[in-house]
Amino acid sequence: MKPEKILNISVDCVVFGYDVTTKSLNVLLIKRYLETDNDILVDDYVLTGYHVYTHETLDDTATRVLKELTGLTNQYKKQFKAFGSPNRLTSEKDLLWIKNEEFNSRTITVAYYFLLKTEDVDLDNTNNNAKWFPITDLPDLGFDHEKIIKEAYKDLKEKCLSEPIIFKLLPDKFTINDVQDLYESILGIEIDNRNFRRKLISKKYIIALDEKQVGVSKKPAQLYMFSKDIYDKMFQKNYLISM
Structure with missing residues (x-):
């Protein structure tokens, strides 16, 4: 019916x-x-x-x-x-x-x-x-x-x-620049690269992989992944990253 x-x-x-x-x-x-x-x-x-x-x-x-x-x-x-x-x-x-x-x-x-x-x-x-x-x-x-x-x-x-939630928009494996580019695209602002990188890689739920980019003409960058399990265990109600 x-x-x-x-x-x-x-x-x-x-x-x-x-x-x-x-x-x-x-x-x-x-x-x-x-x-x-x-x-x-x-x-x-x-x-x-x-x-x-x-x-x-x-x-x-x-x-x-x-x-x-x-x-x-x-x-x-x-x-x-x-x-x-x-x-x-x-x-x-x-x-x-x-x-x-x-x-x-x-x-x-x-x-x-x-x-x-x-x-x-x-x-x-x-x-x-x-x-x-x-x-x-x-x-x-x-x-x-x-x-x-x-x-x-x-x-x-x-x-x-x-x-x-931004990690729902990114590949499972990403570079720090990928994350920064996405934030800049969403927020419509420019972000200081060095400061952003330092803050992001200090997060325990951003896991560095033993892998680098492939198929790129420039020097391949380190790849990372987001661990929801770690994030859920340590989550507190505050800002994920400050701009």
């Missing part, structure tokens, strides 16, 4: 991914396109999301939405805010889309963000022409999704200083 949708409650997912090569924090967006009689009515991008089914929790819906788009499960996710303004879906394009899709214009959405590695997503096997966009260069967005992304980004900036 086909699941029953709750027509005025949805989940929207801000999917953050970090590209180690371009040193860019990105957002995964899907194409929203509508035409009739050869006239293009809607042509922009939106977050991935969907209605909540009657048998689901909100977390279930968010997990399902991400899996349907990327095939990925067990990624870091956080519910960060609900959006229920009466005017959130009232632009001309949004109303055309809503009429075509037959859902409630007074829909309340609960927003989540996910953290993953861009290379883990096979864009050729995603629906709706999914594409990564740098957080600093987003395309034209539908609904109130620009606002949702900004709120998610604000929360991510705060959380990355107090919780080790």
Whole structure:
């Protein structure tokens, strides 16, 4: 039997991914396109999301939405805010889309963000022409999704200083420069390299490996890994790294 949708409650997912090569924090967006009689009515991008089914929790819906788009499960996710303004879906394009899709214009959405590695997503096997966009260069967005992304980004900036969530965006083995580049990408600041390196390698949960980079033209750098087990044992409620 086909699941029953709750027509005025949805989940929207801000999917953050970090590209180690371009040193860019990105957002995964899907194409929203509508035409009739050869006239293009809607042509922009939106977050991935969907209605909540009657048998689901909100977390279930968010997990399902991400899996349907990327095939990925067990990624870091956080519910960060609900959006229920009466005017959130009232632009001309949004109303055309809503009429075509037959859902409630007074829909309340609960927003989540996910953290993953861009290379883990096979864009050729995603629906709706999914594409990564740098957080600093987003395309034209539908609904109130620009606002949702900004709120998610604000929360991510705060959380990355107090919780080790950035390691969800990095490869299992990384260099100190990789960590610094990621912090700079998220926070939009320049960090003193020497001071950052000294502070990071002093953390017992940053484990130096007996390995170095391979396939690089410059001198290969030392590789490290993050130990969640050690972190959990020694964790105290303070800042992971101070900037």
